[in-house]
Amino acid sequence: MSDDDHHFESSADAGASKTYPQQAGTIRKNGHIVIKQRPCKVVEVSTSKTGKHGHAKCHFVAIDIFTGKKLEDIVPSSHNCDIPHVNRVDYQLLDITEDGFVSLLTDNGDTKDDLKLPSDDALVKTMKEGFEAGKDQILSVMCAMGEEQICAVKEVGGGK
Numbered sequence: 001m002s003d004d005d006h007h008f009e010s011s012a013d014a015g016a017s018k019t020y021p022q023q024a025g026t027i028r029k030n031g032h033i034v035i036k037q038r039p040c041k042v043v044e045v046s047t048s049k050t051g052k053h054g055h056a057k058c059h060f061v062a063i064d065i066f067t068g069k070k071l072e073d074i075v076p077s078s079h080n081c082d083i084p085h086v087n088r089v090d091y092q093l094l095d096i097t098e099d100g101f102v103s104l105l106t107d108n109g110d111t112k113d114d115l116k117l118p119s120d121d122a123l124v125k126t127m128k129e130g131f132e133a134g135k136d137q138i139l140s141v142m143c144a145m146g147e148e149q150i151c152a153v154k155e156v157g158g159g160k
Contacts, residue, residue, distance in 0.1 A: 018145040019084050024058045025077035032086050032144075035071040038064045039084035039144040047077060055079075065142060066149050067119075086144040088151070093137040096128060102150070104139060115141065118150045126153050 019034055027033055031042045040062035048057045055076035062071050065086070075081055091104035091112060104112040117124050130137050130153065140152035 017085075019082040021080040022083045023077070024060075024075040024079050024081045025056070027058070027060070027081060027083070032065070032084050033060055033062055033073070034082035034084055034145070035060065035062055035073045038069075038071065039066070039086060039147070040064050040071055065144060066147055084144040086142065089141050089143065090138050090154075091141060093127065093131060093139050093153075096131055102127075102139070104141075115148060115150060123150065123153060130155055 025047065027042060027045065029042055029045055033040055033042055042060055042062045044059075044061035046059045048059070050056045055078055058075050058077045060073045060075070062073075063069070064071060073081075091106060093102060094105050094111065095103035096117070097103065100117045101113060102115050102117060104115065106112055117127070127137065127139070127150075136156045138154045138156055139150050140154070141148055142151045
């Protein structure tokens with residue numbers, strides 16, 4: 001066999017999983033769960049009794065953490081569900097561009113320029129007003145399953 005026979009797909013990630021398994025019966029309210037391939041925050045959990053077909057069932061009502069859509073799922077309590085790795089990172093706002101992107105300062109001094117303004121109009125208004133007033137703002141960015149979105153704004157220090 002020559003080297004040409006071996007072809008490997010290369011991908012940019014380090015192989016870290018975007019989710020981890022957890023037994024459905026152990027997932028609680030305010031936890032996270034993946035429903036229909038979307039990372040969600042659990043707002044309601046109800047468990048049915050064991051029926052004649054064996055398994056107690058967990059009924060999850062959850063809200064997509066990025067779109068705000070309500071999703072539901074019913075899973076046997078002994079089965080595993082996917083739980084997303086959810087991270088929240090704070091960055092300092094440097095600039096808001098004309099085309100709806102933000103420029104952020106990371107902890108190590110680099111800039112991050114690939115995030116769009118959030119879909120929440122009130123949050124965008126707060127960001128733009130603070131930015132135009134020259135206030136230093138810290139943006140909280142939620143990351144899960146390869147997606148990132150600005151979810152909160154904090155003002156630090158006084159204006160210029």
